[in-house]
Amino acid sequence: MSGGIILDHIVKTFPDRDSPVHAVQDVSLRIGEGEIYGIVGFSGAGKSTLVRCINLLERPTSGRVLIDKVELTALRPQALKAERRKIGMIFQQFNLFATRTVFENVAFPLKHTGLSKAQIAQKVTSLLKYVELENKASAYPSQLSGGQKQRVAIARALATDPKILLCDEATSALDPITTSSILKLLKKLNQETGITIVVITHQMQVVKELCHKVAVMEHGKVVEEGDVFDIFAWPKHPVTRNFVASAGNVEEEAAAAPADLNDRYLRLKYIGDSANDAVISQISRRFDADISILSGSIETIDGKSLGQLNVRVNADAGRLTAILDYLKDLRIEAEVIGGAGSAD
Amino acid sequence: MQDLLTEWFPYVMKKPEQFLQSIGETLTMTLWAGSLMFVLGLILGIILTMTREQGILANKAVYQVLDKVINLFRSIPFVILIAVLMNLTKFIMGTRIGVKGVIVPLVVGSAPFFARQVEAALCGVDAGLVEAAKAMGVGHLGIIIRVYLREGTAALARGTTITIINLIGLTAMAGYVGAGGLGDYAITSGYNYNRMDIVWASVIAIVAIVTTVQAIGALIAKKSTH
Ligand SMILES: Nc1ncnc2c1ncn2[C@@H]1O[C@H](COP(=O)(O)OP(=O)(O)OP(=O)(O)O)[C@@H](O)[C@H]1O
Ligand SMILES: [Mg+2]
Numbered sequence: 001m002s003g004g005i006i007l008d009h010i011v012k013t014f015p016d017r018d019s020p021v022h023a024v025q026d027v028s029l030r031i032g033e034g035e036i037y038g039i040v041g042f043s044g045a046g047k048s049t050l051v052r053c054i055n056l057l058e059r060p061t062s063g064r065v066l067i068d069k070v071e072l073t074a075l076r077p078q079a080l081k082a083e084r085r086k087i088g089m090i091f092q093q094f095n096l097f098a099t100r101t102v103f104e105n106v107a108f109p110l111k112h113t114g115l116s117k118a119q120i121a122q123k124v125t126s127l128l129k130y131v132e133l134e135n136k137a138s139a140y141p142s143q144l145s146g147g148q149k150q151r152v153a154i155a156r157a158l159a160t161d162p163k164i165l166l167c168d169e170a171t172s173a174l175d176p177i178t179t180s181s182i183l184k185l186l187k188k189l190n191q192e193t194g195i196t197i198v199v200i201t202h203q204m205q206v207v208k209e210l211c212h213k214v215a216v217m218e219h220g221k222v223v224e225e226g227d228v229f230d231i232f233a234w235p236k237h238p239v240t241r242n243f244v245a246s247a248g249n250v251e252e253e254a255a256a257a258p259a260d261l262n263d264r265y266l267r268l269k270y271i272g273d274s275a276n277d278a279v280i281s282q283i284s285r286r287f288d289a290d291i292s293i294l295s296g297s298i299e300t301i302d303g304k305s306l307g308q309l310n311v312r313v314n315a316d317a318g319r320l321t322a323i324l325d326y327l328k329d330l331r332i333e334a335e336v337i338g339g340a341g342s343a344d
Numbered sequence: 345m346q347d348l349l350t351e352w353f354p355y356v357m358k359k360p361e362q363f364l365q366s367i368g369e370t371l372t373m374t375l376w377a378g379s380l381m382f383v384l385g386l387i388l389g390i391i392l393t394m395t396r397e398q399g400i401l402a403n404k405a406v407y408q409v410l411d412k413v414i415n416l417f418r419s420i421p422f423v424i425l426i427a428v429l430m431n432l433t434k435f436i437m438g439t440r441i442g443v444k445g446v447i448v449p450l451v452v453g454s455a456p457f458f459a460r461q462v463e464a465a466l467c468g469v470d471a472g473l474v475e476a477a478k479a480m481g482v483g484h485l486g487i488i489i490r491v492y493l494r495e496g497t498a499a500l501a502r503g504t505t506i507t508i509i510n511l512i513g514l515t516a517m518a519g520y521v522g523a524g525g526l527g528d529y530a531i532t533s534g535y536n537y538n539r540m541d542i543v544w545a546s547v548i549a550i551v552a553i554v555t556t557v558q559a560i561g562a563l564i565a566k567k568s569t570h
Contacts, residue, residue, distance in 0.1 A: 055479055077483075084481035095476040099495055099568055108490075109480040140570035160480070 005031040005054060005164065005196065010063035012049050023049040024060070025220035034194040036186070038207040038228065040243055041217030047200045050217070051166050054198065055087045056080060067164065085109065088157030092169035094149040096141040102128065103137040106155045113160065127155040131185065147178035154185065164196045171206060179203070183210045204243055208232070208301050216240045228302045233269055234333065262316055268309040269333040279330065280311065287323055290314035355539040366529035367549050372443055373515045373525060377450035378508050385455040385507070388414065389462020390488060400474065400484055414456040422453045422514050426521060446523040454511045461503030465496045497568035505561030509554050526550055
């Protein structure tokens with residue numbers, strides 16, 4: 001497995017005068033070669049710290065980091081420097097050198113790599129072409145837009161032909177359209193070169209559009225992990241549900257709606273075409289229940305489609321149970337998310 | 345022209361070579377002490393920045409000692425410093441007097457201040473850039489030269505300007521050890537004999553030197569900002 005990352009029981013504690021900060025608490029992850037792996041979580045969850053442990057910008061308090069079976073945590077400084085050239089990194093604030101041109105920024109990591117001036121020039125030019133900035137080679141970072149800056153940062157990170165690219169909130173400072181264009185670039189890069197990409201983000205859009213797998217972090221721990229599709233379809237941990245729900249929020253609607261004793265709000269989920277609007281009318285007839293569709297969507301996540309319907313059902317407890325059983329038979333996941341009869 | 349000068353600066357023009365020699369002495373002292381101060385202060389400033397808590401070579405002991413020593417030297421008045429350093433000067437330069445005799449105290453008197461200027465300039469370099477360079481596999485020396493010094497050039501130029509202007513102020517006291525210079529000329533040849541034209545001529549010369557230094561500093565700062 002090359003380009004693969006193994007994090008083995010990573011712990012990172014920052015000593016602090018009052019009380020130590022347990023930023024990462026025993027995290028073990030395997031990130032496969034060529035995967036785009038997302039790490040999400042709320043602010044302070046320990047995402048940045050964990051990712052900085054991958055290239056040892058932060059040295060774990062305990063635990064091992066292995067890349068291509070090489071144990072980074074056991075390397076001497078000189079060997080570590082060489083390994084770091086195989087791991088590119090981009091940041092939220094771009095971190096371009098203000099006194100250097102775009103060309104010089106991209107050429108920066110190529111110094112002392114044994115390449116001739118002409119080879120460096122050729123390499124930088126082809127990288128700038130790849131990120132569609134060949135006409136900006138002699139511009140300074142201050143003359144670029146945020147999206148262009150991040151493209152330069154990507155070109156610079158790719159200069160040493162890394163097998164892994166770490167992205168810490170790489171699109172958080174960008175508007176949605178620019179974000180999309182950067183995500184497309186990263187996706188293309190992954191498809192064309194097979195580079196492994198680790199993406200930290202708090203934007204679910206990024207995970208949905210880009211990632212194959214995702215880990216959800218809270219208080220320094222990974223609370224849920226798996227294929228992006230599964231996580232979106234069947235989130236288990238409350239934090240994950242919170243993130244997934246941030247797309248469309250029916251809970252609010254349920255809370256705000258005038259209470260009819262028999263009103264229940266359901267969220268139905270199905271993969272592909274296993275259900276559609278026809279199901280609703282079927283249920284309505286079969287169980288003599290009043291069902292209205294509040295909202296619905298079909299999303300494409302990592303290449304598969306996930307349908308979601310939010311409905312209001314007017315039915316008593318007995319009929320509701322029957323409806324839920326029926327849905328289960330149809331392999332439609334139903335969740336009661338509010339209304340007079342909900343669990344609370 | 346000649347007449348006008350003679351009318352306005354009668355005593356200066358009586359012995360113009362003395363005036364020119366004083367300018368020469370001030371420039372010599374500034375150049376020598378300035379160069380040595382620059383190297384020493386730069387090294388100290390770099391050590392301070394690298395060894396502070398957030399630095400790439402964090403070392404509490406080194407930082408604390410250097411920090412205290414720098415504060416100590418900064419608090420000693422220059423005139424006293426000349427006296428305190430007498431023996432060291434003799435040891436290094438072979439003499440305690442003349443331009444040679446004043447270089448050591450000038451360097452010791454200005455390098456700590458410059459070290460602080462360097463520290464401030466380098467601390468102003470975005471930590472994210474250092475981080476990015478580290479992630480690219482750049483070593484400590486590379487980070488110091490290619491990131492800190494390069495990205496901090498404009499701030500360093502400004503700090504150097506301020507320090508050299510201070511240094512020129514210190515050279516005015518070089519008369520104590522017979523090093524001459526414009527300060528000495530203004531007092532011993534001018535003020536003491538109530539020959540105020542000599543005082544004014546010295547002031548004009550010093551203002552001209554300071555203005556030139558400032559202009560060069562501003563130019564470098566501007567050239568290195570994009
Ligand atoms: N150098 C440090 N010294 C002390 N504490 C730190 C340091 N870096 C991070 N922490 C603490 O570790 C915890 C995790 O921080 P981290 O930056 O990894 O979170 P994050 O998930 O990336 O958050 P965000 O989304 O805001 O970037 C926080 O409580 C933070 O205050
Ligand atoms: Mg972070």
